[in-house]
Amino acid sequence: MLQVNNLHSGYYSDKKYTEILKNINMHVADHEIVGVLGANGSGKTTLMKSIMGDIYASEGDVLYNGKSIYRKENYGKYRRVAIYVKQDSFNSLKPLKTVNFQIGKLYDWKSFDKEYVRLLFKELNLDPEIFNMKAIQLSDGMRHRVVIAMALLTNPELLVLDEPTTGLDSISTYNLLIMLKTIKKKASVLFSSNDVNALFQVCDRVYILYGGEIIEDGEYSSILDGPFHPYTDTLLKYVPLYSNRNREYIEINNKKYGGCVFINNCRYWTKECESQIEYRTINNHGVRCINYPGWKNDTA
Ligand SMILES: Nc1ncnc2c1ncn2[C@@H]1O[C@H](COP(=O)(O)OP(=O)(O)OP(=O)(O)O)[C@@H](O)[C@H]1O
Numbered sequence: 001m002l003q004v005n006n007l008h009s010g011y012y013s014d015k016k017y018t019e020i021l022k023n024i025n026m027h028v029a030d031h032e033i034v035g036v037l038g039a040n041g042s043g044k045t046t047l048m049k050s051i052m053g054d055i056y057a058s059e060g061d062v063l064y065n066g067k068s069i070y071r072k073e074n075y076g077k078y079r080r081v082a083i084y085v086k087q088d089s090f091n092s093l094k095p096l097k098t099v100n101f102q103i104g105k106l107y108d109w110k111s112f113d114k115e116y117v118r119l120l121f122k123e124l125n126l127d128p129e130i131f132n133m134k135a136i137q138l139s140d141g142m143r144h145r146v147v148i149a150m151a152l153l154t155n156p157e158l159l160v161l162d163e164p165t166t167g168l169d170s171i172s173t174y175n176l177l178i179m180l181k182t183i184k185k186k187a188s189v190l191f192s193s194n195d196v197n198a199l200f201q202v203c204d205r206v207y208i209l210y211g212g213e214i215i216e217d218g219e220y221s222s223i224l225d226g227p228f229h230p231y232t233d234t235l236l237k238y239v240p241l242y243s244n245r246n247r248e249y250i251e252i253n254n255k256k257y258g259g260c261v262f263i264n265n266c267r268y269w270t271k272e273c274e275s276q277i278e279y280r281t282i283n284n285h286g287v288r289c290i291n292y293p294g295w296k297n298d299t300a
Pocket residue numbers: 011012013018020038039040041042043044045046047194
């Protein structure tokens with residue numbers, strides 16, 4: 001369905017180009033929920049924007065059903081079936097307008113079965129009275145859920161969610177995750193987050209993004225059972241649910257450049273890490289680490 005090939009992208013500022021994403025390769029199959037896990041500033045939003053064609057790739061391509069989304073003739077159709085819920089899209093609701101109005105502004109109300117709309121909102125814990133409430137009268141979390149519900153109204157083939165659980169309470173997060181599992185029967189979902197719990201509860205596969213590069217990918221169970229990359233290993237140690245070892249924070253500042261993107265923070269660094277690191281896949285579990293499995297043996 002969605003295939004990202006050797007994607008590089010970034011931003012122009014004062015006519016100077018800064019590359020943020022490097023050599024991204026990933027895919028989302030039909031009826032799959034795929035997560036992108038990354039810390040603040042790792043490039044999740046830039047990746048989602050590139051996948052939606054909101055920013056252009058300096059290199060590489062994004063294919064939807066085999067066709068480049070960057071080609072004008074394919075782009076319009078792609079944007080009709082692939083719906084993007086931006087990180088801050090709940091702020092885009094008009095504050096003084098009712099939810100009813102906001103839906104009508106985007107879509108033709110007549111095309112919807114009102115009961116279907118009500119049920120869809122209900123699944124996201126949104127009661128019927130919300131339709132007559134103004135956006136300003138809703139909490140951030142409610143606005144967030146309204147925007148996601150609105151995105152689902154058109155039955156997209158691909159739903160791209162940038163950090164959808166930010167600002168949601170635990171019950172709403174849980175309802176959203178359950179809902180994604182239901183959506184999976186009809187569509188695919190690409191979902192970025194820095195919330196390890198949310199991603200691992202719902203995703204079939206997860207890509208780990210660090211410093212604009214994918215450093216590991218695999219089925220969620222495979223990553224949880226045994227992360228291949230030292231960064232993923234460290235990350236999981238900070239999530240009590242998944243950690244079976246004590247937390248540890250080791251400050252490292254190698255001030256090295258080139259090679260592995262994690263080089264300045266990795267305690268397993270060796271001279272070889274300064275060279276170009278190839279991405280290897282072992283039993284459907286991919287990693288960009290020259291020292292794997294050696295570093296794991298060190299910790300055993
Ligand atoms: N419009 C822009 N112009 C220039 N640089 C940008 C722009 N937007 C983001 N960046 C830079 O791109 C890098 C990645 O940012 P991005 O927003 O994609 O990360 P993120 O993983 O989504 O972060 P967060 O979790 O904080 O939302 C950061 O270094 C950021 O400063």
